[in-house]
Amino acid sequence: MSTLSVSENIENHPRVKAVFDDIRQTRQTDFVNNMWRYLAFDPDLLESTWREVKAVMVTPSALDPLTKEMIYIAVSITNACSYCVHSHTAAAKSKGMSAAQYADLLRVIALAGKTNQLASAMQLPIDTVFTHD
Amino acid sequence: MSTLSVSENIENHPRVKAVFDDIRQTRQTDFVNNMWRYLAFDPDLLESTWREVKAVMVTPSALDPLTKEMIYIAVSITNACSYCVHSHTAAAKSKGMSAAQYADLLRVIALAGKTNQLASAMQLPIDTVFTHD
Amino acid sequence: MSTLSVSENIENHPRVKAVFDDIRQTRQTDFVNNMWRYLAFDPDLLESTWREVKAVMVTPSALDPLTKEMIYIAVSITNACSYCVHSHTAAAKSKGMSAAQYADLLRVIALAGKTNQLASAMQLPIDTVFTHD
Amino acid sequence: MSTLSVSENIENHPRVKAVFDDIRQTRQTDFVNNMWRYLAFDPDLLESTWREVKAVMVTPSALDPLTKEMIYIAVSITNACSYCVHSHTAAAKSKGMSAAQYADLLRVIALAGKTNQLASAMQLPIDTVFTHD
Amino acid sequence: MSTLSVSENIENHPRVKAVFDDIRQTRQTDFVNNMWRYLAFDPDLLESTWREVKAVMVTPSALDPLTKEMIYIAVSITNACSYCVHSHTAAAKSKGMSAAQYADLLRVIALAGKTNQLASAMQLPIDTVFTHD
Amino acid sequence: MSTLSVSENIENHPRVKAVFDDIRQTRQTDFVNNMWRYLAFDPDLLESTWREVKAVMVTPSALDPLTKEMIYIAVSITNACSYCVHSHTAAAKSKGMSAAQYADLLRVIALAGKTNQLASAMQLPIDTVFTHD
Numbered sequence: 001m002s003t004l005s006v007s008e009n010i011e012n013h014p015r016v017k018a019v020f021d022d023i024r025q026t027r028q029t030d031f032v033n034n035m036w037r038y039l040a041f042d043p044d045l046l047e048s049t050w051r052e053v054k055a056v057m058v059t060p061s062a063l064d065p066l067t068k069e070m071i072y073i074a075v076s077i078t079n080a081c082s083y084c085v086h087s088h089t090a091a092a093k094s095k096g097m098s099a100a101q102y103a104d105l106l107r108v109i110a111l112a113g114k115t116n117q118l119a120s121a122m123q124l125p126i127d128t129v130f131t132h133d
Numbered sequence: 134m135s136t137l138s139v140s141e142n143i144e145n146h147p148r149v150k151a152v153f154d155d156i157r158q159t160r161q162t163d164f165v166n167n168m169w170r171y172l173a174f175d176p177d178l179l180e181s182t183w184r185e186v187k188a189v190m191v192t193p194s195a196l197d198p199l200t201k202e203m204i205y206i207a208v209s210i211t212n213a214c215s216y217c218v219h220s221h222t223a224a225a226k227s228k229g230m231s232a233a234q235y236a237d238l239l240r241v242i243a244l245a246g247k248t249n250q251l252a253s254a255m256q257l258p259i260d261t262v263f264t265h266d
Numbered sequence: 267m268s269t270l271s272v273s274e275n276i277e278n279h280p281r282v283k284a285v286f287d288d289i290r291q292t293r294q295t296d297f298v299n300n301m302w303r304y305l306a307f308d309p310d311l312l313e314s315t316w317r318e319v320k321a322v323m324v325t326p327s328a329l330d331p332l333t334k335e336m337i338y339i340a341v342s343i344t345n346a347c348s349y350c351v352h353s354h355t356a357a358a359k360s361k362g363m364s365a366a367q368y369a370d371l372l373r374v375i376a377l378a379g380k381t382n383q384l385a386s387a388m389q390l391p392i393d394t395v396f397t398h399d
Numbered sequence: 400m401s402t403l404s405v406s407e408n409i410e411n412h413p414r415v416k417a418v419f420d421d422i423r424q425t426r427q428t429d430f431v432n433n434m435w436r437y438l439a440f441d442p443d444l445l446e447s448t449w450r451e452v453k454a455v456m457v458t459p460s461a462l463d464p465l466t467k468e469m470i471y472i473a474v475s476i477t478n479a480c481s482y483c484v485h486s487h488t489a490a491a492k493s494k495g496m497s498a499a500q501y502a503d504l505l506r507v508i509a510l511a512g513k514t515n516q517l518a519s520a521m522q523l524p525i526d527t528v529f530t531h532d
Numbered sequence: 533m534s535t536l537s538v539s540e541n542i543e544n545h546p547r548v549k550a551v552f553d554d555i556r557q558t559r560q561t562d563f564v565n566n567m568w569r570y571l572a573f574d575p576d577l578l579e580s581t582w583r584e585v586k587a588v589m590v591t592p593s594a595l596d597p598l599t600k601e602m603i604y605i606a607v608s609i610t611n612a613c614s615y616c617v618h619s620h621t622a623a624a625k626s627k628g629m630s631a632a633q634y635a636d637l638l639r640v641i642a643l644a645g646k647t648n649q650l651a652s653a654m655q656l657p658i659d660t661v662f663t664h665d
Numbered sequence: 666m667s668t669l670s671v672s673e674n675i676e677n678h679p680r681v682k683a684v685f686d687d688i689r690q691t692r693q694t695d696f697v698n699n700m701w702r703y704l705a706f707d708p709d710l711l712e713s714t715w716r717e718v719k720a721v722m723v724t725p726s727a728l729d730p731l732t733k734e735m736i737y738i739a740v741s742i743t744n745a746c747s748y749c750v751h752s753h754t755a756a757a758k759s760k761g762m763s764a765a766q767y768a769d770l771l772r773v774i775a776l777a778g779k780t781n782q783l784a785s786a787m788q789l790p791i792d793t794v795f796t797h798d
Contacts (some may be wrong), residue, residue: 001210001258003356033262033263034259035257038578042368042369044369052247062231062233062237063237073384076239077208077649077652079211081244082239083257085260085655086264086666087259090263098195099707103710104195104201106650106653107710108652109203109204109208109650111185111190112204113208113212113646115157115168115186115645116642117609117638118182119210121621123134126216131401134617135796182642208649210383219402222402233440239441239444240444245381250344253377256351257349268521268524300518300524301523302761305521308764311772319514327499327503328502333466334503337469340473342515350514353526356529367461370460373455374462374467378452378472378475379500380448381483382475382480384434384465386437388402388422390412390434390482392433392533393432395430395489396485475717477782478624479611485533486789505786506577509581509782512778512781519745520771521771522747534787534789536787553754564792567783567789577783584776588773588776593769593772594765594766594769595766602732603735603774604735606739606743610744611778611781611785613785615784615785615789618791633728636726636728639737640721640722640728646739648741652746652748654667655667656667657675658698658752661755
């Protein structure tokens with residue numbers, strides 16, 4: 001159930017096909033997941049979103065790929081984004097996340113959910129040592 | 134501005150003092166931040182929260198301490214928990230987070246915030262390859 | 267799957283029937299969607315909710331009906347309210363939202379999701395030109 | 400109070416200066432707000448964020464500029480992003496939002512906040528007429 | 533800092549004065565808090581919001597006044613609504629919330645924040661015994 | 666659909682079996698819901714989570730069991746945690762929540778969702794009478 005339907009022949013559109021081909025080559029798989037198939041309704045949105053995902057998540061950077069996936073999962077869980085939790089948990093596993101790392105990730109995310117509530121409840125004043133201006 | 138006031142002499146309470154002493158020894162500093170000073174209104178809540186923070190964030194585990202802080206930051210940002218963002222960003226810096234890592238953290242968190250909105254907007258069906266039952 | 271069951275004969279209740287009749291006449295359709303069918307378990311809640319929805323969304327006001335639906339969608343997406351995203355996206359389409367407008371809506375919502383994360387991450391001080399006291 | 404400090408001479412960095420100059424020219428004002436001044440700690444993040452904001456919010460598109468600001472406000476309110484609510488409410492006023500439109504915006508956002516809670520509470524099944532697959 | 537300024541003479545407007553008088557009489561105090569003073573920019577919004585708050589929170593109903601305030605606090609904490617946490621925690625205290633009840637409230641809210649994250653992380657299938665259709 | 670699969674023989678693990686036995690005895694039922702069956706992938710996480718749920722929700726405390734369930738529901742609805750809304754609404758019903766109480770709960774939660782948006786929209790300054798420092 002979604003708010004859009006995907007056309008049977010989305011890859012007939014040359015800009016869509018170019019993005020899908022780049023996804024397939026980048027990930028070394030024929031599979032293109034629904035995020036991209038549904039975004040294809042607007043080639044601009046498809047292109048700009050894929051360009052950013054590739055730049056942030058695929059291009060080597062200061063954080064390693066698995067750490068980036070776990071941060072992505074943390075945001076997605078907190079936003080209750082079901083699709084995103086599924087897709088990024090799968091991605092983290094494919095990048096080598098062990099069961100022990102997954103359990104640790106859940107422990108930190110759960111603890112943060114808890115202490116965020118406590119800090120919000122008490123409306124804690126921010127310690128001056130934590131600030132910069 | 135908070136919903137509680139902190140008593141001048143909170144450390145007169147022996148259970149509060151014991152927790153504060155353990156925080157000071159664990160962190161090798163005399164400073165005890167407001168989270169603990171305000172939680173001290175209920176020694177049970179103070180003890181159980183510190184015990185869990187220590188077990189999850191201090192005890193060596195499958196993820197390294199800096200990765201855990203960055204995951205904590207990701208949840209806190211998404212929950213718009215001002216105190217938590219300040220305290221855990223400071224903690225991550227004290228554990229060695231570089232400016233390049235911080236910029237990378239923000240890039241991933243910002244991108245997740247964006248694609249979470251897109252997935253929620255389109256109500257994407259979950260690809261069967263992402264599921265387990 | 268819901269937390270309530272809908273009685274077979276909800277319209278036997280005269281206050282429920284009156285609300286459903288008004289929904290049908292206002293929208294010029296026989297269809298009454300699940301929001302109202304489930305709220306019927308408490309006629310007061312049904313009446314007051316419909317009265318407010320009608321006053322805000324149907325009565326002519328400073329913003330046009332399609333703009334109001336898109337604002338409704340923006341809140342619903344951010345709250346990850348699956349039912350609300352579905353029902354208000356359908357409503358916006360029935361009020362003439364084009365594919366180009368929908369893509370633009372998604373672009374703004376996605377960008378806001380991203381920059382909200384950046385502002386929350388950096389805990390930006392509010393520029394004095396933005397404030398009123 | 401923020402998690403970063405802004406260097407006195409941020410515009411000495413040529414890439415930062417180029418973005419600031421483009422912001423000033425695009426908005427026809429000397430004022431550069433804190434979002435950009437703090438993002439300048441990482442010129443890549445500054446450039447890519449400004450490029451996207453300019454493309455989505457400044458370039459003419461299917462939705463008019465004021466409608467886009469109101470959608471931005473709706474997301475920011477729902478995310479409790481204080482900085483974003485302030486900056487985009489100011490932007491909407493500068494684009495002509497009247498008091499009557501602002502009141503209407505608040506009415507829709509408040510109603511959506513309310514009915515999102517009701518739909519989430521009852522876990523409403525999605526009416527089949529609202530779906531596409 | 534807010535997005536509106538409050539006029540010096542807001543009570544010169546007869547509809548605003550009528551609402552403020554009713555707030556004062558209902559609460560048996562001369563004090564009118566900022567929620568109402570700022571909402572006064574639009575008398576319709578002021579009247580309808582006060583009418584609903586009075587009906588739900590003041591009129592005797594199935595739940596007692598203190599329980600309703602604690603539920604209000606729970607939502608406000610989770611939404612990170614700083615003003616709302618402050619005002620409703622003050623209201624709960626004025627209705628007799630003890631320190632032990634406040635600590636218990638925080639324990640439940642914190643635990644829910646934690647287990648919500650775990651359930652969202654694992655994307656748990658809903659047990660059939662919990663559903664109604 | 667979940668991010669984990671549950672092993673057929675989870676209760677062969679002695680620590681898992683001990684927790685499940687305690688759940689069954691505490692609740693006086695053979696049924697163990699999915700939260701616990703999925704958490705069993707990590708016995709530490711299972712044990713610590715159940716220990717906390719039992720301490721907060723089962724052990725007699727300042728708030729009665731039904732009030733605690735309604736507060737839990739309020740957080741879960743606001744976080745859009747589908748599983749949690751289902752399980753805690755079922756728990757509240759089993760602890761005697763009447764239809765009138767449920768309607769009242771929804772009225773308060775919906776009103777809080779609405780006024781949280783208004784307070785966040787206007788960025789209300791906190792009245793000094795609400796604060797403690």
